Amino acid sequence: MDLIKVSQEPIDVNKLTDWLSQLPQDGAIVTFMGKVRSIEKYTISLFLEHYAGMTEKVLVNIIAQARERWQLSRVAIIHRVGKINVNEQIVFVGVSSAHRADSFAATEFIMDILKNEAPFWKKERTTDGDIWVDAKKSDADALKKWY
Template sequence: MIKIQQEDFNVGQQYTRLANNPEAGAIVFFVGCVRDMNQDESVSGLFLEHYPDMTEKVIEQIVSQAQERWHLSDVNVVHRVGQLEVNEQIVFVGVSAAHRNDAFAGAEFIMDKLKTAAPFWKKENRQGKSYWLEQRQSDVQAANKWDV
């Protein structure tokens, strides 16, 4: 399941959806939240934009690549858009698999690729000003490690 939405998500419900599978011997999930600091400056919020048709297709491709590489029983990606405040949830990436190694690798791959390939644009509010964020080199390096 892939969802892009403005409203918050319930982590427990997302987990339950993944756990409701007799093949699931392992469930791994990641929840990303809005931080209160970036580049040594206080952050008051984050605005996320996306291009709906393109974003969903790219995430579907990322999930498909993960399913081709690892034996994943189920994948669940929820990504929020719009105005988010500090401590609000941004993204849920959850994976179930028969074995933990596949679940861990699949979840990490999906998250790393989401950070660099999915067309989301982020504008951060810091000290009364807004800044469009560029990709971090560390995110690019994390995503590139899977291309070996």
């Protein structure tokens, strides 16, 4: 049971947590919520673009990889696109399973793979103007522990 959504709508964390919590055999629910932050230059907002259809296929594949490694019940990946202001949520990953080790590992894995493989392009609006955000070396380095 997977929930994948890419949209401009705000993320309803409570609704997603309720969905993850519905199965009585699951003793562990782990969630990650990322938000737009302001660092170095004063960030006003991000604008995210994606390739509709392709992005969702990549997210389906990421969940499939996680399911091959761990015993998971429910998995949710929600990612926003469009204009997202500082301090607003940009991504939500949630995993339910019988045991916490599987949920923790799968959530970290999903985020690490998502940051490297999902086709999202970010433009940062700062007080100094707009700039496209490059991939971070630290995100690429995070993949090393999984492959």
